[in-house]
Amino acid sequence: MQQPAWLTAAWAELGVRERDGPRHTAQIVRYFRDAGHAAVADDETPWCAAFVGAMLVRGRLSASGSLLARSYLTWGAAIGEPLVGAIAVLSRGADAGAGHVGFYLGETPTHVILLGGNQSDGVAVTAFAIHRLLGYRWPSQEPVSNEPASSGGSGDDIFRRALAHVLKMEGGYTNDPFDPGGPTNRGITLHVLAHWKAETLDAASRDRLVAELKRISDDTVESIYRARYWQPAECAAMPPALALMHFDASVNHGVGGAMRLLQSALGVDADGEFGPVTRAAIGSRNTAEIITRYGDLRRQRYRALPHFWRFGKGWLRRVDATLALAETWHATGVAANTSQPTSLKPKVGASPMTTNSTRNDATKWWLQSRTIWGAIITAAATLAPVLGPVIGIQLPSDVVQQVGDQALNVIQALTGLAGTILTIYGRLTATSALTRRDISLRM
Numbered sequence: 001m002q003q004p005a006w007l008t009a010a011w012a013e014l015g016v017r018e019r020d021g022p023r024h025t026a027q028i029v030r031y032f033r034d035a036g037h038a039a040v041a042d043d044e045t046p047w048c049a050a051f052v053g054a055m056l057v058r059g060r061l062s063a064s065g066s067l068l069a070r071s072y073l074t075w076g077a078a079i080g081e082p083l084v085g086a087i088a089v090l091s092r093g094a095d096a097g098a099g100h101v102g103f104y105l106g107e108t109p110t111h112v113i114l115l116g117g118n119q120s121d122g123v124a125v126t127a128f129a130i131h132r133l134l135g136y137r138w139p140s141q142e143p144v145s146n147e148p149a150s151s152g153g154s155g156d157d158i159f160r161r162a163l164a165h166v167l168k169m170e171g172g173y174t175n176d177p178f179d180p181g182g183p184t185n186r187g188i189t190l191h192v193l194a195h196w197k198a199e200t201l202d203a204a205s206r207d208r209l210v211a212e213l214k215r216i217s218d219d220t221v222e223s224i225y226r227a228r229y230w231q232p233a234e235c236a237a238m239p240p241a242l243a244l245m246h247f248d249a250s251v252n253h254g255v256g257g258a259m260r261l262l263q264s265a266l267g268v269d270a271d272g273e274f275g276p277v278t279r280a281a282i283g284s285r286n287t288a289e290i291i292t293r294y295g296d297l298r299r300q301r302y303r304a305l306p307h308f309w310r311f312g313k314g315w316l317r318r319v320d321a322t323l324a325l326a327e328t329w330h331a332t333g334v335a336a337n338t339s340q341p342t343s344l345k346p347k348v349g350a351s352p353m354t355t356n357s358t359r360n361d362a363t364k365w366w367l368q369s370r371t372i373w374g375a376i377i378t379a380a381a382t383l384a385p386v387l388g389p390v391i392g393i394q395l396p397s398d399v400v401q402q403v404g405d406q407a408l409n410v411i412q413a414l415t416g417l418a419g420t421i422l423t424i425y426g427r428l429t430a431t432s433a434l435t436r437r438d439i440s441l442r443m
Contacts, residue, residue: 051117125283
């Protein structure tokens with residue numbers, strides 16, 4: 001199932017925390033307002049129910065109308081088997097009126113894992129003893145309006161935006177003899193299309209299927225990516241920025257391979273299964289750090305592939321572009337990106353993972369370039385003996401006599417060689433375009 005809009009809204013708030021001192025966190029005060037309790041203007045009033053209510057409202061649903069966690073025991077409909085995003089109501093101590101409420105993510109034999117507010121004074125993912133569970137609830141009413149959720153997009157909207165990015169990376173039709181996937185259009189291979197149509201790919205059907213692949217429709221493309229990658233990879237259960245990175249990785253590395261990369265980035269057992277431990281790790285770690293580590297692991301995986309010599313630069317540019325967009329989603333707190341193409345059509349002439357548009361998504365300052373520094377060192381080694389005396393730098397004659405002209409020549413040659421090697425290495429491993437950066441020096 002797709003991630004419900006209220007859970008998408010909740011993920012976007014992950015990391016919001018109470019403030020120490022007399023000032024109050026504006027986001028927490030806004031939870032009270034959105035939940036219908038604008039009179040509360042502090043972050044000291046217990047706010048787990050306010051958080052749940054605010055996220056429901058942002059997901060176009062009605063809240064319970066109360067700031068009591070147990071009020072959600074009569075909200076919506078009771079469900080026996082929890083769904084991701086279900087409202088879980090817990091007890092709190094011996095007080096029959098006290099409790100806690102949050103959104104269900106998963107469970108272990110002894111704990112239930114919730115994304116919620118007022119958990120360790122912030123919006124966090126926390127494991128609670130399962131014996132505290134009072135019940136699960138699911139909305140029984142229709143959305144209260146047709147306006148889009150204020151979280152920045154529903155789960156389906158996030159999928160479409162992530163898909164637009166993936167298709168931009170994949171490009172149009174290609175049949176590279178070095179690509180083991182064979183004929184491919186918009187990232188969909190001929191074998192995948194045949195499997196999707198439940199047909200046998202053989203000499204009799206090949207030409208017809210190739211023709212169908214070349215004119216594959218938007219609806220078919222979307223359906224294949226949703227069924228083969230987005231849903232099996234559990235992208236809808238992740239914050240939007242991580243969902244983007246994981247979706248792109250699932251397309252390129254396979255769903256199982258991508259899940260193991262994600263688990264390695266999280267520092268948990270890489271068993272390829274999206275269980276409660278992985279869910280909890282996603283919620284307890286900084287999303288920006290996860291996607292950065294995920295990108296590093298993807299680069300390592302690409303470099304180990306036998307066809308890296310052929311497709312390596314495009315693969316690395318793809319990681320850089322995906323990471324840059326994911327960081328933008330995370331920084332803005334929403335999945336919306338006004339520069340993201342809304343059409344699923346690739347640009348004319350685009351080829352897999354080599355579009356020029358990806359180059360501008362990940363640039364670096366020219367002084368961060370090994371190539372530039374190699375050239376500087378080489379030039380310095382070559383010109384220093386000539387320019388030194390001109391600008392007033394000259395070795396004393398006794399030093400020259402002690403060291404010897406031959407030794408100085410060797411040092412000069414070694415320095416020039418080091419600079420040349422650095423230049424060549426930098427050029428061969430370059431994956432980012434250079435950009436100019438204004439700097440100022442204070443004397």
